[in-house]
Amino acid sequence: MKKGFSLIEILILSFIALSILILLIGVVSNSREFGRTMGCVNNMKNIAQAIENYQADWNDTPITLSSLMPMYIQNPNIFHCPSDREKGDSYSKFYIGRYFASDDAKKVFLICPRHFGGKRTVAAYLSYSVDIGKNAKVLWSGIKAEFGKIYNDGKFNFEDGTEVNITGKVGLLGSFTNQDGKIYSIIYSPEGEDTNYNIEHKGDSQFEVITPAVIAGVEGTKFNVYNLWGKNSENIQVAKTTISVEEGIVSVRERNQGRGEKVKSGEEVVVETITYEREEKNKVPRKPPKQKPNIIKKKKNISSEN
Numbered sequence: 546m547k548k549g550f551s552l553i554e555i556l557i558l559s560f561i562a563l564s565i566l567i568l569l570i571g572v573v574s575n576s577r578e579f580g581r582t583m584g585c586v587n588n589m590k591n592i593a594q595a596i597e598n599y600q601a602d603w604n605d606t607p608i609t610l611s612s613l614m615p616m617y618i619q620n621p622n623i624f625h626c627p628s629d630r631e632k633g634d635s636y637s638k639f640y641i642g643r644y645f646a647s648d649d650a651k652k653v654f655l656i657c658p659r660h661f662g663g664k665r666t667v668a669a670y671l672s673y674s675v676d677i678g679k680n681a682k683v684l685w686s687g688i689k690a691e692f693g694k695i696y697n698d699g700k701f702n703f704e705d706g707t708e709v710n711i712t713g714k715v716g717l718l719g720s721f722t723n724q725d726g727k728i729y730s731i732i733y734s735p736e737g738e739d740t741n742y743n744i745e746h747k748g749d750s751q752f753e754v755i756t757p758a759v760i761a762g763v764e765g766t767k768f769n770v771y772n773l774w775g776k777n778s779e780n781i782q783v784a785k786t787t788i789s790v791e792e793g794i795v796s797v798r799e800r801n802q803g804r805g806e807k808v809k810s811g812e813e814v815v816v817e818t819i820t821y822e823r824e825e826k827n828k829v830p831r832k833p834p835k836q837k838p839n840i841i842k843k844k845k846n847i848s849s850e851n
Contacts, residue, residue: 581627582660582667582677589655589669591623592636596654597673606645606654608831610637628659635659638693639718641731641755642832644803645671652753652762653729656719658692666692666721668729678721681705681728685717692719695735695827703730705748713740716829718755727751734772734786735827742770746793757784757830758816759797767791768808777819784830785817801833 592610595617599607607613610624618624626635639656643649650672658666658680669675681704683690690701695716701709703720705728718731728748733755734740745767746752752763756772769789777783788797790808798805799816808814818833 578628578661582665584627585657585660585667586675586677588623588626588636589657589667589675591618592655593669593673593675600645605835606643606832608642608834610634610640610655626657626659628657638828641718641760641829642800643671643760644798644800644832646798646803646805649798651724653723653731656721656731658719658721663692666719668719668721668723670724674724676724678723678729681720681722681730683717683720683730690717692717701732703750703752704728705730705750707747707750707752708745710743711740712742714738714827715740715742716827718829723751729753731755733829734770736821736830737774738772738827739774740770740772744768744770755830756786757800757820757833758786758818759788759799761786761788762796762798763793766793768793768795774820782820782822783817784820784833785815787813787815789813801835 592613595613596606598617599613614621624634624636629635636655636657641654643652643654650670652671653668654671655669656666660667664680666678666680667675668678683704684702685696686699690696695714696711697714699711701711701717707730709732714735716733716735718733720728720730723729728750730750731753734757736757742754744754746763747766754761754770756770761770768791771787773785775783788795788808790810790812792810795808796805797808797814797816799818801818806814820833821831
């Protein structure tokens with residue numbers, strides 16, 4: 546007489562079947578997410594190509610991604626990340642309008658930190674290459690911070706040990722491993738907001754602060770960024786950014802003409818630029834309109850004044 550399965554055998558078979566099912570679900574899920582990520586990579590490659598063409602035609606980079614439509618990009622779906630659950634434009638809130646400079650090839654102009662459950666970032670560089678990096682942990686006043694979000698009055702702690710104390714509003718664009726395997730973190734002063742940042746950079750990593758007037762990149766340790774919005778004597782909207790370095794070196798590039806300065810320990814630089822009216826609050830500050838040079842004011846040794 547043929548015997549049936551025992552209870553133990555049934556339990557073992559059920560466990561094996563369940564394990565295989567869970568494994569298959571994971572494989573299918575990862576495969577789908579990989580497909581969505583590669584869709585984002587392709588979108589960014591198209592955007593990078595469009596910006597390269599724009600750069601060749603105008604000797605400049607676009608102020609906003611919408612400037613690429615319709616001459617350089619005809620399909621609006623290119624601006625939507627497949628991993629973005631919201632409809633519409635996925636990328637504009639993560640776009641950095643930079644002045645193109647050949648020595649900035651390893652700087653990003655666009656990121657998308659949504660992938661693999663928020664564990665990966667797709668990043669497009671000024672070399673027009675696109676890469677996928679691992680997201681780094683950032684805490685805001687002790688709580689996990691969200692990329693692309695605006696925060697007010699508090700403190701950032703980055704995975705590399707960098708600390709940023711903020712008075713006013715600050716945007717966290719992203720923090721991820723770059724093409725060299727180093728952590729690359731970016732914060733910004735939202736358009737229309739007066740902000741003050743005290744930054745103590747640590748570790749062998751990239752760190753940038755974006756204001757309407759400048760993009761400051763760290764090559765040292767302690768520095769302060771103060772951004773102020775207002776009107777000049779001709780009642781024109783301006784933004785003024787002051788960079789004061791306590792220790793190390795900070796590389797400052799003004800966003801209109803693309804000129805750079807190395808601000809060393811004990812030095813300060815002030816950059817004032819005409820900018821747009823406060824219509825885009827809480828967004829990455831746009832690159833200012835073209836204007837006359839002589840925007841970077843002469844550095845002064847702040848230590849000698851104390």
